[in-house]
Amino acid sequence: MQLVPTQHYLILAAVLFCLGMLGVLVRRNALVVFMCVELMLNAANLTFLAFARERGDVTGHLSAFFIIAVAAAEAAVGLAIVIAVFRSRGTVNIDELHTMKH
Amino acid sequence: MIDCSDFQSFGQYFSTHGFTDTVTCFVQNPPFNTANIGNSLWMIIALPILGAFFCGVFGKFMGRSNTHLIASASVFGSFLLSVMVFWAVNPSSTVAPNPFGSTLRYAVGADYGTWFQAGDFRVNFGLLADHLSASMLMVITGVGFLIHLYSTSYMSHDKAYWRYFAYLNLFVAMMLTLVLADSLVLLFVGWEGVGMCSYLLIGFWYDDPAKAFAGRKAFITNRIGDFGFLVACFLLVLTMGAFTLQAKNNNFPGDGTGSSQVFKAGLSAKGPLSFAAIDAFTRALPSKADSNQVTLSTVIDNGPLKGFAYGAMVTVILLCFLLGAAGKSAQFPLYVWLPDAMAGPTPVSALIHAATMVTAGIYLFCRLSYLVVLSPTAMAVIAVTGGITALLAALIAFAQDDIKKILAYSTVSQLGFMFMAIGAGAFWAAFLHVVTHAFFKACLFLGAGSVMHGNAEETNIKKLGGLSKEMPVTWATFLISTLAITGMVPLSGFFSKDAILHALHTTTLEGYEHILHWVWYVGLATAACTAFYMMRLYVLTFHGTRAPDAKVPHAHESDWQMTLPLVVLAMLAIAAVAHGIPVMENANREGPLQTVMENYLHPVFQNAMRSIEATGFVTVEHEEGLPWGAWGMAWAIALAGGGLSIVLYRFVFKRDGQWSGPAEFIRSLAQHKFYVDELYELLVIRPVKFVSFIFFKIVDSLLIDTVAVRGTAWVTAQTGAALRYLQSGDAQSYAAIMTLGLMCALFYALFKVL
Numbered sequence: 001m002q003l004v005p006t007q008h009y010l011i012l013a014a015v016l017f018c019l020g021m022l023g024v025l026v027r028r029n030a031l032v033v034f035m036c037v038e039l040m041l042n043a044a045n046l047t048f049l050a051f052a053r054e055r056g057d058v059t060g061h062l063s064a065f066f067i068i069a070v071a072a073a074e075a076a077v078g079l080a081i082v083i084a085v086f087r088s089r090g091t092v093n094i095d096e097l098h099t100m101k102h
Numbered sequence: 103m104i105d106c107s108d109f110q111s112f113g114q115y116f117s118t119h120g121f122t123d124t125v126t127c128f129v130q131n132p133p134f135n136t137a138n139i140g141n142s143l144w145m146i147i148a149l150p151i152l153g154a155f156f157c158g159v160f161g162k163f164m165g166r167s168n169t170h171l172i173a174s175a176s177v178f179g180s181f182l183l184s185v186m187v188f189w190a191v192n193p194s195s196t197v198a199p200n201p202f203g204s205t206l207r208y209a210v211g212a213d214y215g216t217w218f219q220a221g222d223f224r225v226n227f228g229l230l231a232d233h234l235s236a237s238m239l240m241v242i243t244g245v246g247f248l249i250h251l252y253s254t255s256y257m258s259h260d261k262a263y264w265r266y267f268a269y270l271n272l273f274v275a276m277m278l279t280l281v282l283a284d285s286l287v288l289l290f291v292g293w294e295g296v297g298m299c300s301y302l303l304i305g306f307w308y309d310d311p312a313k314a315f316a317g318r319k320a321f322i323t324n325r326i327g328d329f330g331f332l333v334a335c336f337l338l339v340l341t342m343g344a345f346t347l348q349a350k351n352n353n354f355p356g357d358g359t360g361s362s363q364v365f366k367a368g369l370s371a372k373g374p375l376s377f378a379a380i381d382a383f384t385r386a387l388p389s390k391a392d393s394n395q396v397t398l399s400t401v402i403d404n405g406p407l408k409g410f411a412y413g414a415m416v417t418v419i420l421l422c423f424l425l426g427a428a429g430k431s432a433q434f435p436l437y438v439w440l441p442d443a444m445a446g447p448t449p450v451s452a453l454i455h456a457a458t459m460v461t462a463g464i465y466l467f468c469r470l471s472y473l474v475v476l477s478p479t480a481m482a483v484i485a486v487t488g489g490i491t492a493l494l495a496a497l498i499a500f501a502q503d504d505i506k507k508i509l510a511y512s513t514v515s516q517l518g519f520m521f522m523a524i525g526a527g528a529f530w531a532a533f534l535h536v537v538t539h540a541f542f543k544a545c546l547f548l549g550a551g552s553v554m555h556g557n558a559e560e561t562n563i564k565k566l567g568g569l570s571k572e573m574p575v576t577w578a579t580f581l582i583s584t585l586a587i588t589g590m591v592p593l594s595g596f597f598s599k600d601a602i603l604h605a606l607h608t609t610t611l612e613g614y615e616h617i618l619h620w621v622w623y624v625g626l627a628t629a630a631c632t633a634f635y636m637m638r639l640y641v642l643t644f645h646g647t648r649a650p651d652a653k654v655p656h657a658h659e660s661d662w663q664m665t666l667p668l669v670v671l672a673m674l675a676i677a678a679v680a681h682g683i684p685v686m687e688n689a690n691r692e693g694p695l696q697t698v699m700e701n702y703l704h705p706v707f708q709n710a711m712r713s714i715e716a717t718g719f720v721t722v723e724h725e726e727g728l729p730w731g732a733w734g735m736a737w738a739i740a741l742a743g744g745g746l747s748i749v750l751y752r753f754v755f756k757r758d759g760q761w762s763g764p765a766e767f768i769r770s771l772a773q774h775k776f777y778v779d780e781l782y783e784l785l786v787i788r789p790v791k792f793v794s795f796i797f798f799k800i801v802d803s804l805l806i807d808t809v810a811v812r813g814t815a816w817v818t819a820q821t822g823a824a825l826r827y828l829q830s831g832d833a834q835s836y837a838a839i840m841t842l843g844l845m846c847a848l849f850y851a852l853f854k855v856l
Contacts, residue, residue, distance in 0.1 A: 025838050033834075094834065 009050035017043035030082050030092040034075075041071045129192070136190040140210040143229040146183045146239065147278045149176045154271035161264025170254040173267035177250050177274055181243035188236040202368040202382040208232055208705035211284055213372075223339065224373040230284035234468055234533065234706045238281040241540045242458050246274045248667035249453040252548055255663035256449055256555060266306060266447065273299035277458050281465060285376040286335050289466070293331065293430065296459045297324045303454060304446040316445035323439040327429015334422035335375060337407075341415045342374045342383050344405040349396050353386045377469060381709055384472040387412060398476060398717075416473065420480035423470070424487065427463025433521055434491040437514045438779055444506040448551030451506060456513050456547050457540035464517070464532050467524045471710035475527055478719045482614040485525020485606070489624040492518025494778075496631035500638075504561045505550045508639050512587065513543055515628060519602050522621055527720045528605030529707050530700040535602060537699075538594035538678045542586040545671035549580040552660045552668065553643060558653040563639060568648040572657040575665040577644050579672035584640045586675045588633040589740040594675055597682025599629060600736045601697065607732065608723045626739055633743030641751045 016039055023036030045064045052060025086092050109115045109127040116124040153176030161169040191210055211230035218225055231239065250270060257263050276299055280292025298321075305317025346369060349362050365382060372379050387398060398413030407415060427433065432440035443455045454460070467474055467484070474481060492515045499511035516539050523532035554561055556573055570577040586595035606622040648655075659665070686701035696704075704711075714720045830836075 021841060025834055025841065094832075 006050050006054045009046060009053075013043045013046040013050065016040075016046065028093050028095055030085070030094050030097075033094065034078055034082065038071060038075070041067055129189070132186070132189040132192075134186065134190075136210075139187060139190045140212040140229070140231075142183070143187065143210070143212055143231060143282055144214075146180050146187070146243075147229075147275050147282065149179045149183070150271045150275035150278065152176060154268045154275060157264050157271060158268030161268060164264075166258075166263055169264050169267050173271050174247065174250040174254065176271060177243055177247045180274065180278065181240075181247050184236070184239035184243045187231050188240055191231060191233055191236045202364065202372075202378055213284070217287070222343075222370070224370065225285060225287045225375060226371075226373050227288065228284040228372075228376065229282045229288075230377070231282060232706055233703050234465070235281045237533070237537060237702075238465060239278065241537055242274060242277050242281065245457045245540055245544050245671070246277075246453060248670055249449045249457075249544065249548070252452075252551070252664050252667045253447070253449045255661045256551055257447065260447075262306075266303075269299055269302045269306070270450070270453070273303065273454060273459070277462075280462055284378070285373060286338070286380075287373075287375050289469075290328075290331065290335070293426075293462060294328065296454070296462065297321065297328070297430070300324070300443065300454050300459055303450040304443045306446055306450070310445075313445040316439075316442040320439040320443050323436050324429045327426045327436055330422045330425025330429070332426075334419045334426065337415060337419045337422065338380070339374050340405060340407050341402070341412065341419065342369070342379065344402045344407055345383060345387065345396065345412065347404050348400070348402065349386060353395050380470065381472055384476060384713065385709060387476070413477065417477040417479045420470075420474060420477050421483060423466065424480065424484055427466055427521075428487065429463075430466075431460050431463030431517050431521070432491075432514050433463070433487050433517065434494060435778075437491055437495065438782060440514055441507055441510040444504075444510050448506065448547060448554060451510070452544045452547030452551070455510065456543040460513065460517055461520070461536045461540070464520045464524065464536050468529045468533050468706070471529045471707050472713055474524065474529075475710045475713045475720060476717065478611040478613055481525045481527060481720070482611055482617045483525075485522050485618060485621045488518040488521025488523075488525060489621040489628075490518070491515070492522065492628040493624050493631070496628045496635065499635040500631065503564050505553065505563050505566075505639065505643065506547075506561055508563070508635060509543070509546055509550055512546075512632065512636065513539075515632060516543070516587070519599060519625065519628070522625055523602040523605055525621070526602075526605045526609040526611075526618055527710070527714060527722075528602065528609070529710065530697070530703045531598065531601035531605050533703060534681055534697070534699040535598040537681065538586070538598040538675065541671050541678055542583040542593075542595055542675040545579055545583040545668055545675055546587065548664070548668055548671065549576050549583065552576040552664050553580075553657075555660050555664065556657040560653045563642040565649045565652050566643045567646045567652070568644070569657055570644040573659045575659060575668060579665075579668040580640065580644065582672040583675055584636050588636050588744050589629060589736060590744075591737055592676070592679065594678035594682060596733075596737065596740070597679060597697070600733055601682060603629070603736055604732050605722075610721045610723075612719045612721075626736075629736065630739045630743035633740040634747040637744040637747035638751050641748055645752060 020036045020038075020040035020043060023039065024033050027033050027036065045067050048060040048063045048067070050060075052058065052064075082092055085097065089097070091097075109131050111133070112124060112128050115127055119127075153173050156164075156172050157169050164172070187210065191208060209230060209232035211228060213226050213228035215226065216224060217227035250267070253266070253270065257266050260266065273296060276292050276295030278292070280289055280296060283289035283292060301317045301321040301324075304320050305314045308314045308317070346362075346366055349365070354362060354365060365386060368382060369379055374380075374383075387396065396412070398416065399411055401411050402408055402415070424433075425436075429436045440455055440460065444451055446455075474484075495511045495514035495518060499508050499515065502508045502511060516535065520532040520535050520539075523529070523535065550561075552573065553566065553569060553576060556576070557566060557569075560566060582593070586593035589596040589599045603622060603625050606618050606625055609618055611618060681699040681702075682697050684695040684697045684700075686696045686698055714722075
């Protein structure tokens with residue numbers, strides 16, 4: 001069976017990362033921004049796993065599990081914040097959330 | 103020579119020998135163990151320091167009497183120790199280790215090892231008492247104690263008595279450090295210390311701006327002199343360093359006591375600024391070239407002074423020392439601080455500004471006598487400086503009306519006399535005048551203080567008068583001291599002043615044949631002036647009728663604490679005559695008779711005298727027999743000056759006789775001190791102020807205040823204001839910038855790789 005070469009995984013990860021980044025930068029809805037961040041994390045995961053397969057060891061898997069755990073925690077806390085913000089402000093449009101300036 | 107070997111006690115020896123022999127042996131065999139007295143020298147300094155500490159720290163709580171007791175007792179203790187040291191310095195006493203090979207006789211001392219060290223340069227902390235320092239010790243602690251006693255009454259109404267006595271004790275300690283030092287560095291510590299105490303005491307009543315200003319003036323003028331002193335020390339170190347490298351073996355005496363190795367070893371053991379090292383250096387540096395020696399005219403071939411001759415360097419060093427001595431000893435042109443120093447309490451004027459501190463310059467030159475005689479140029483300059491100072495100050499004193507100002511100018515003038523003697527190489531005469539002057543001038547100042555104390559602080563002699571009956575003790579002692587300073591015959595001042603004039607008359611400097619002769623004329627004129635203005639002061643203060651505008655109708659005589667020192671000092675002013683009479687034979691029992699002081703100080707100055715004989719720079723004509731002619735002339739001059747003054751002020755002018763015409767002009771000139779202060783203002787102070795103003799405007803106001811201080815604040819504020827706009831609070835724009843940065847880094851990395 002012909003293996004998919006590592007470069008292809010990496011290119012896919014880079015595309016995913018760029019898409020995520022673009023989303024983070026241009027979208028105004030906090031939920032969507034959040035999803036894009038997840039996309040970027042998973043791009044990183046894909047890179048780790050690609051290299052783990054290439055090298056044949058488990059260090060990459062380890063890192064991927066860490067990232068999944070962190071992403072889960074982040075999703076829990078982040079969604080809670082988004083809900084709290086929506087309750088107090090009535091919106092999750094980040095253009096209207098400039099509180100870091102003050 | 104008297105054999106004292108079987109001397110045990112005064113009574114035992116007197117029963118078998120004559121009185122003179124017994125006294126001689128008694129003087130040579132002190133009734134205490136003298137073996138280790140050198141190690142106890144530090145106690146002489148430590149006692150007044152302790153006294154200063156206790157008075158200064160606890161004086162306020164101890165009360166007046168306890169402070170008086172501690173201050174006076176510590177100086178008296180020093181005096182007793184000084185007597186012991188004075189007694190112990192005799193032919194049998196030697197300083198044990200002298201690394202320069204020669205034995206230093208007639209001295210006791212202690213070397214406490216390295217004080218500080220930097221590379222080859224080293225300074226030892228050592229004390230040394232020879233006949234010169236021992237005599238100074240007696241004067242400082244003896245007169246110092248009398249003045250402490252006097253001060254207990256004089257300062258009895260002052261609130262800050264504890265501060266006063268702390269300063270006074272500290273001054274005594276510093277002055278003792280100055281005379282006991284065995285190196286120029288430790289001497290400089292004392293030199294600065296007495297300057298500081300002088301500043302503190304002149305400005306003692308600091309809430310009066312004029313007095314505080316006088317203190318500052320004294321300090322700054324002294325600092326100018328100290329600068330000269332330091333430069334001289336540095337040059338001396340460099341010159342001696344060059345000599346160490348360049349000297350040939352036959353520069354050193356061939357009797358086995360000296361070689362360049364011994365000299366180098368001595369230098370590294372004692373340091374180049376110790377007096378033993380300077381002495382060894384001058385002994386190894388002859389003036390006349392002998393085939394293969396380094397001489398005064400040899401050019402230095404190494405180090406930073408390369409290209410200058412040794413003799414020229416010695417002259418420069420001595421001129422720098424002269425600047426230092428002129429500052430401390432109030433010589434032209436740095437004498438201006440001394441008259442203003444009269445702002446301090448009167449006992450301070452007596453102790454510091456008449457008897458002890460101002461003689462530090464003369465002491466310095468006596469200490470370095472072996473260096474002084476190597477340069478006839480420097481000697482001529484010293485003599486001329488002394489002459490100018492003596493005459494100028496005497497002329498100014500003519501027209502002053504403030505009793506303390508007259509005495510201050512008379513001090514300046516007498517110090518000028520001492521410098522003349524140094525210039526003529528008559529160190530013993532200078533020192534004799536230091537001692538006699540300390541007695542009679544301290545007595546005069548204390549008398550002036552007593553007059554002020556009894557007349558509600560009046561200092562204008564035209565508002566005094568007729569005090570001889572109201573203040574009999576002050577009057578009698580003041581009269582004795584006045585006669586002593588004018589040079590009347592049976593008093594000490596006559597012999598010391600005449601010794602100086604005699605030395606000027608009989609000495610010739612090589613290359614400056616007529617200079618000392620001219621200085622001699624100046625000295626004679628000054629002696630006449632001295633007699634005139636001192637008798638004027640005396641007559642106006644103590645005789646005639648009481649001035650109608652006096653502050654109090656009747657003066658009162660002072661307490662015993664004030665009159666006792668006056669009596670003792672007046673008696674000393676008479677007794678010191680014993681130092682000045684030529685009755686002693688010199689060491690070789692030939693030539694004219696020496697005075698007691700000359701004979702006594704012979705061990706101190708013998709190296710200088712040996713240099714004088716070897717170099718031929720200084721020639722002294724010896725006369726047979728006693729100098730009756732010179733004595734008669736000096737006496738006649740003093741009598742004429744004093745007599746004229748008495749006649750004029752007693753019978754012609756009455757009280758406030760005014761001169762008229764051209765005489766009035768001269769009088770006004772003298773009254774304004776020949777406008778020297780104004781000249782300083784114009785030539786020194788104004789330009790310095792102007793330059794300071796420019797620097798203040800450009801450096802301080804513009805560069806430091808505007809550019810450095812306010813500028814940095816302004817730049818920070820402006821930068822902050824500009825960067826403020828970058829902080830939008832929008833997380834997405836931050837992330838965008840971050841991304842941009844990452845992409846730049848990525849492109850850079852790609853660019854590097856590809």
